[in-house]
Amino acid sequence: QVQLQESGPGLVKPSETLSLTCAVSGYSISSGYYWGWIRQPPGKGLEWIGSVYNSGTTYYNPSLKSRVTVSVDTSKNQCSLKLTSVTAADTAVYYCARFGGGKNYFDYWGQGTLVTVSS
């Protein structure tokens, strides 16, 4: 069974870089599906951050593009998110999720991890 697990610091200081990883189990990350990051500020809706294909090709939300990097590490079977110059507005639950294989939607999601930006 496919499982995704996000991890990383729960507290990041303003202007610093948020770094999260998504460990994938039950599926080889290099095998034909793709991986996305989505976030949800407390009490608000979902916002797509970016996606990485198993080729390494990336796509980003235009509103975040200048600050985001998404990557895959096939040796560790995980994907990663980096968001630079964070502010309080970046406080959110961050999810990783799987799509692709002809699917234009996210079929498996991690449980999410809350990241708070505060000094």
Place this chain on the structure above:
Amino acid sequence: EIVLTQSPGTLSLSPGERATLSCRTSQSVSSSFLAWYQQKPGQAPRLLIYGVSNRATGIPDRFSGSGSGTDFTLTISRLEPEDFAVYYCQHYGSSLFTFGPGTKVDIK
């Protein structure tokens, strides 16, 4: 950039009633690229419907999707207690994802 609008913002209904949720896109989209998710408090979103009308694995048949062009609908035929949640539509196009703002279905 395609913008998704969902209505109503909140839908107050009783168990057993029918729920009709709307998702409108700012321009016509392919039905293949429209999906719906359910999210309960403290949980990750769960895929309900993909390709406008296809139920995801394990989704009960009281959930159905329809629509085309710019107007799409998620219908829950008879609300069960576990269906009270927030529902999001999602579009995929040009390698970018967009989510609607969500509709909360709460107990009347």
